[in-house]
Amino acid sequence: MISNEVMTTKMEQIIQDGYCVIEEILDSKMIKKLRLVSDSMIDQQDETHFIEHASQGCIISVTKHPFMAKLIAYPRTLKIFTDLGFDDPKFMSGYVISKPPEGPPLRWHQDGFWWNHPVSYTAQTQQWFLMYYLVDTTRENGCLRVIPGSHLKRHALHEHIPEYENNIKQFNRVEELNHPLFQKAEGEVDVPVKAGDLVIGDARLFHSAYSNQSKAWRTVLTLWYWPDFNAMPEPIRAMIGSNRHRPAELPESWPHQLTDPLTTEYQGNTKPLKSSRFPTQELK
Numbered sequence: 001m002i003s004n005e006v007m008t009t010k011m012e013q014i015i016q017d018g019y020c021v022i023e024e025i026l027d028s029k030m031i032k033k034l035r036l037v038s039d040s041m042i043d044q045q046d047e048t049h050f051i052e053h054a055s056q057g058c059i060i061s062v063t064k065h066p067f068m069a070k071l072i073a074y075p076r077t078l079k080i081f082t083d084l085g086f087d088d089p090k091f092m093s094g095y096v097i098s099k100p101p102e103g104p105p106l107r108w109h110q111d112g113f114w115w116n117h118p119v120s121y122t123a124q125t126q127q128w129f130l131m132y133y134l135v136d137t138t139r140e141n142g143c144l145r146v147i148p149g150s151h152l153k154r155h156a157l158h159e160h161i162p163e164y165e166n167n168i169k170q171f172n173r174v175e176e177l178n179h180p181l182f183q184k185a186e187g188e189v190d191v192p193v194k195a196g197d198l199v200i201g202d203a204r205l206f207h208s209a210y211s212n213q214s215k216a217w218r219t220v221l222t223l224w225y226w227p228d229f230n231a232m233p234e235p236i237r238a239m240i241g242s243n244r245h246r247p248a249e250l251p252e253s254w255p256h257q258l259t260d261p262l263t264t265e266y267q268g269n270t271k272p273l274k275s276s277r278f279p280t281q282e283l284k
């Protein structure tokens with residue numbers, strides 16, 4: 001049970017720093033099962049996948065395995081949303097991301113794609129990533145690193161976003177490890193966690209991960225949610241309500257009853273916002 005005071009502090013951290021860590025969310029049985037499921041998904045990837053996604057290691061949609069519905073609608077996490085002030089969150093998408101031993105770093109990036117809308121330049125948080133690492137992480141095995149405040153304030157790395165977005169395949173293959181997007185960045189902090197902790201981050205936050213210098217795989221499950229979908233600007237809801245940002249085709253055995261309440265619905269006629277991953281000069 002986490003006190004109201006602690007949750008208020010966590011919410012302030014999400015607004016100001018762009019992220020927070022909430023400890024011990026997944027129980028050991030759930031972690032064990034998620035490891036088995038993730039490993040089976042990773043085992044199905046061919047060699048090309050690991051070459052094409054060297055920066056992430058491997059990246060597979062969670063919608064490929066029905067057990068992942070239990071994580072998407074994990075009751076303790078839904079309670080965290082409520083305790084943070086959001087009792088009707090919606091799910092967007094999620095991935096199993098796993099770094100093999102000796103895997104290179106993950107490039108600095110941000111996940112926001114509604115920079116065409118003025119709300120992107122305010123502290124009003126729209127989209128969150130929720131990350132569950134399935135092993136304890138350290139700098140040695142490739143823990144997360146973030147640049148606190150970079151969701152609200154321009155950072156030198158923002159200059160590289162157009163180059164990155166136009167050459168994602170090359171960055172994913174880690175063709176140029178000396179590029180600033182793979183280097184130490186001003187203001188960065190490490191986010192080492194224990195297996196089963198929950199990292200919540202504003203999608204606009206710059207984040208990356210160290211290389212994995214250990215002998216074991218380092219897996220994270222990243223899920224994206226809209227904490228307050230129904231309060232979001234209508235053109236953004238119209239954009240998300242369209243098929244493009246809906247979970248991919250689901251397996252037949254998918255337990256829809258778990259995830260249906262977390263699905264976005266948009267019935268209005270407002271013109272959908274054109275998505276953009278490029279912050280403009282409005283970001284000061």
Ligand SMILES: O=C(O)CCC(=O)C(=O)O
Nearest residue numbers: 097106144207209220222
């Ligand atoms: O691999 C990691 O530690 C972070 C993954 C990530 O950045 C993401 O899922 O957006």
